[in-house]
Amino acid sequence: MADEPNLPQLPRSAGNSAALILGYGRKRARGANATYAPPHVLSSSDPAVFSSDDDAGLDNYVDGRRKKRYVGTWYDQHPVSSASSDSALSVEWAAPPLPTHKREFRRQLDSGVWLEQDAGNLSTAGGSANDDDLASDAKSGDSIDSAYSADSGDLEDFWFEGDAEILRAFAKNVLPPANRTKLSAEEQEAKEIIDECVESGNTIVQLSDLGLHVISNEVLEPISAITPIPNVDVGVEFEYHEPSIEVYMANNSIREFPGAILGVEFLTVLSLRGNKLRELPSSIASLKNLKELNIGQNLLRYLPGELLDILGVKMAFKKLTVHPNPFYMPKDWRSQAYTMSGPIEALEGSEENRARGEYESGTFGRNVMGTDCCRTPVQVNDGVRRPISEFRFPALHGPHDPPDQDLAKHESEVYLERESFWELALPKKISYQPRLPEDGQGPPRPKGAPSLMELALRAAVYSDRVNDLVLMVNRGDLIADHLTRSFNRAVEVAKMGGQKCCVCGRETLTPATEWIEFRMAGRRDDMLPFMRRGCSLACLPYKAAPPPPTFFDQRLAIQSAMDDTHGIEYPEDFVW
Amino acid sequence: MADDGPNKYITLVSSDGFEFVVLREAACASPTIAGMLRNQMVEAKTGRCSFAEISSIILEKVAEYLSYRLKYKDKLDVPDLDIPVEYCLEMIVVADFLGLDEQMA
Numbered sequence: 001m002a003d004e005p006n007l008p009q010l011p012r013s014a015g016n017s018a019a020l021i022l023g024y025g026r027k028r029a030r031g032a033n034a035t036y037a038p039p040h041v042l043s044s045s046d047p048a049v050f051s052s053d054d055d056a057g058l059d060n061y062v063d064g065r066r067k068k069r070y071v072g073t074w075y076d077q078h079p080v081s082s083a084s085s086d087s088a089l090s091v092e093w094a095a096p097p098l099p100t101h102k103r104e105f106r107r108q109l110d111s112g113v114w115l116e117q118d119a120g121n122l123s124t125a126g127g128s129a130n131d132d133d134l135a136s137d138a139k140s141g142d143s144i145d146s147a148y149s150a151d152s153g154d155l156e157d158f159w160f161e162g163d164a165e166i167l168r169a170f171a172k173n174v175l176p177p178a179n180r181t182k183l184s185a186e187e188q189e190a191k192e193i194i195d196e197c198v199e200s201g202n203t204i205v206q207l208s209d210l211g212l213h214v215i216s217n218e219v220l221e222p223i224s225a226i227t228p229i230p231n232v233d234v235g236v237e238f239e240y241h242e243p244s245i246e247v248y249m250a251n252n253s254i255r256e257f258p259g260a261i262l263g264v265e266f267l268t269v270l271s272l273r274g275n276k277l278r279e280l281p282s283s284i285a286s287l288k289n290l291k292e293l294n295i296g297q298n299l300l301r302y303l304p305g306e307l308l309d310i311l312g313v314k315m316a317f318k319k320l321t322v323h324p325n326p327f328y329m330p331k332d333w334r335s336q337a338y339t340m341s342g343p344i345e346a347l348e349g350s351e352e353n354r355a356r357g358e359y360e361s362g363t364f365g366r367n368v369m370g371t372d373c374c375r376t377p378v379q380v381n382d383g384v385r386r387p388i389s390e391f392r393f394p395a396l397h398g399p400h401d402p403p404d405q406d407l408a409k410h411e412s413e414v415y416l417e418r419e420s421f422w423e424l425a426l427p428k429k430i431s432y433q434p435r436l437p438e439d440g441q442g443p444p445r446p447k448g449a450p451s452l453m454e455l456a457l458r459a460a461v462y463s464d465r466v467n468d469l470v471l472m473v474n475r476g477d478l479i480a481d482h483l484t485r486s487f488n489r490a491v492e493v494a495k496m497g498g499q500k501c502c503v504c505g506r507e508t509l510t511p512a513t514e515w516i517e518f519r520m521a522g523r524r525d526d527m528l529p530f531m532r533r534g535c536s537l538a539c540l541p542y543k544a545a546p547p548p549p550t551f552f553d554q555r556l557a558i559q560s561a562m563d564d565t566h567g568i569e570y571p572e573d574f575v576w
Numbered sequence: 577m578a579d580d581g582p583n584k585y586i587t588l589v590s591s592d593g594f595e596f597v598v599l600r601e602a603a604c605a606s607p608t609i610a611g612m613l614r615n616q617m618v619e620a621k622t623g624r625c626s627f628a629e630i631s632s633i634i635l636e637k638v639a640e641y642l643s644y645r646l647k648y649k650d651k652l653d654v655p656d657l658d659i660p661v662e663y664c665l666e667m668i669v670v671a672d673f674l675g676l677d678e679q680m681a
Binding site for chain 1: 638641644645648649650651652654656657658659660661663664665667668669670671672674675676677678
């Protein structure tokens, strides 16, 4: 060991291999006409062994390459000085004089980047190879770093002064939601339960009684990934089963229907009992595999008309539990009152499904639905959803309204006017007579272009920057109040999966007509309200020729008769 | 001039001075523009409607929409008109102003 000569100490530049490899060191290519490929990081972390290793542009001979101007061994290179004996190298090259002026930080207005001036920055490599040079090199590297950090701190200078707030809101919202919103403790718990279900292939997701107020889509989305673990016993043939996922979210305080649930294709059972929902999305009809739906004990005033589609006899639907809810009721209709405050045990413990507000799919058969119904007059809206008709629904409560202190108001019974099927009251403001669907023609097909308002709203609410827009709109002074309301409503609808015209099937965010159909359900006197929305003034309820007195009228007559003669006994074979 | 033979085209002028020539028939889809072109308004005589609060970018899109609406009048399966998300809020305000918010029946 002692015989071996000591290796000379590496110069500092070689030790600083990163700087060398990155091309920040003395070998950085320079010059205005130097169009080499930019130096890039080599894959090895070793210091460059061969002189060409550190120069990625070496192979690019297109524009010629500056001759190397260093002499010495690999560990002790230094630039050729003018006094060098190798005149061939030094002829056209003279070391530029070291900069004498003091460098200063100044903002380069044209580049938009805050950097020190470049004059003396890297030219030291051409100078004499002493330690001072290297030191100043390193220092300039540092100063670049600090310049960058100053730059990022100074970010808002690049924006207009007034936009700083928008910018901040924007930055907050373009970040992926996982980073942006911290999940509440309840949501975290729900997330863990769902993850556990996904992990173990458990198709029954039990999220009841967690005290959830909000449940975000990102928490619910993994539910669609649940697949049951197949039975793999000996002698059992592998069989593919479509998963049948059951989600229970009963007894929480959810106010907005969780839109992500609609993406779960194989959802068969959904319970949202005991929440604070005020509206169901019309796109609930997209859940084709749904067999059971429990939406009792919410604040629902009406059901989406589209629900009737999945209640049809052909569908798999088996059981719908709708009561108790403060549903709208037709005027003069006497119903058995279900109140929110009623004892739950009594409701659930009852033998008869009817008392629980549950319906077997059979009761929604054609015969029941076809005849026993009535409807409200039509509320006609202008383009931004302000009612212009005489009849209007009581102000609906959106999820943005002040919450629960006036729960009683939400629970109170509201009776709506009725209109017979052969009448159709339209506001006088409408100058033209809309084309009404005629017999045997089927529903009208959508014609003509959507309105500019509708197009603009669609562009807004279906863009991926809808959150920014909501923030901007609700800052207040940007657009008029009625537009803000219309916009918020459109965002709400879009979040729940959009809305289609119930007559022509065209998509609509600003329905022009709204009315409620009451359908009789169950065996006895129970009317369920189904909201219908049309996209244009031509999309109206079917106007029938005046028929003989309907079943409904007869029932009313009988009922009022019952009032008079209390406790009347019907014969056994009495048929309604 | 206007009474016996009104011009088939009218001109929409934006706040920054750009002019868009559209069919009168198309422009009258907007009740606001139709009102400007009626009666004894200056616009009715000259056929030029100036909008001091609508910029050219927005007004161009409006002109495009008016033609699109005329083209697909009474047609089935209308393709969507693409509105860039940057302009959609302004477009909502302008649509309200021009009365272009009623769905065609």
